[in-house]
Amino acid sequence: MNEGLFRCKICGEVYFGKHPSHCPHCGAHEKYMLKMDAWQDENMPIEGISDITKKNLEETRGLEYDATRFYRAAAKETKSDVVKGFFKYLARTEKEHYEVASKLLGQPIEDSINEPSEGLGSDLLNVKKSQEMEEHVTPLYAKFASEAVEPRAKEVFAAISEVEADHIELDKEEIGKLS
Numbered sequence: 001m002n003e004g005l006f007r008c009k010i011c012g013e014v015y016f017g018k019h020p021s022h023c024p025h026c027g028a029h030e031k032y033m034l035k036m037d038a039w040q041d042e043n044m045p046i047e048g049i050s051d052i053t054k055k056n057l058e059e060t061r062g063l064e065y066d067a068t069r070f071y072r073a074a075a076k077e078t079k080s081d082v083v084k085g086f087f088k089y090l091a092r093t094e095k096e097h098y099e100v101a102s103k104l105l106g107q108p109i110e111d112s113i114n115e116p117s118e119g120l121g122s123d124l125l126n127v128k129k130s131q132e133m134e135e136h137v138t139p140l141y142a143k144f145a146s147e148a149v150e151p152r153a154k155e156v157f158a159a160i161s162e163v164e165a166d167h168i169e170l171d172k173e174e175i176g177k178l179s
């Protein structure tokens with residue numbers, strides 16, 4: 001049997017099937033998808049966390065919180081099932097990033113993350129805003145990875161920076177379809 005259970009080294013979610021190219025939950029790349037029995041939980045509060053990592057994780061947690069709620073608003077606002085699916089996917093991945101940052105900080109997962117914020121009134125404007133947000137966070141998280149002294153923080157920042165870079169490509173494709 002080629003199929004099996006995999007678990008993501010970044011978000012900890014479980015997946016059944018063939019070795020996936022990306023985590024279906026947080027979007028982390030193939031190398032982070034581990035065979036179930038090779039996985040161990042690394043999403044606990046970082047002991048003796050450095051000031052810089054704490055500050056950067058807090059900023060990440062806030063950005064991912066806002067992104068998740070914006071994507072939920074954009075998914076709610078659209079009349080197109082295709083666009084709804086697009087924003088639903090982005091909302092899911094950003095929520096996973098929020099949860100990872102929260103766990104590394106030992107901070108709660110707020111229920112309010114599930115409440116949509118405000119969209120901009122059109123699918124095209126919402127995707128353009130997404131592109132702007134993703135273009136902001138991709139280099140930012142790469143910088144956070146380089147600043148982190150803790151290996152786990154470095155790994156998480158690098159992994160989610162790669163995911164946000166993928167989102168920029170998805171946004172560009174979607175803008176092409178909507179324009």
Ligand SMILES: [Fe+2]
Nearest residue numbers: 008011023026
């Ligand atoms: Fe994941």
Ligand SMILES: [Fe+2]
Nearest residue numbers: 064093094097
């Ligand atoms: Fe994210």
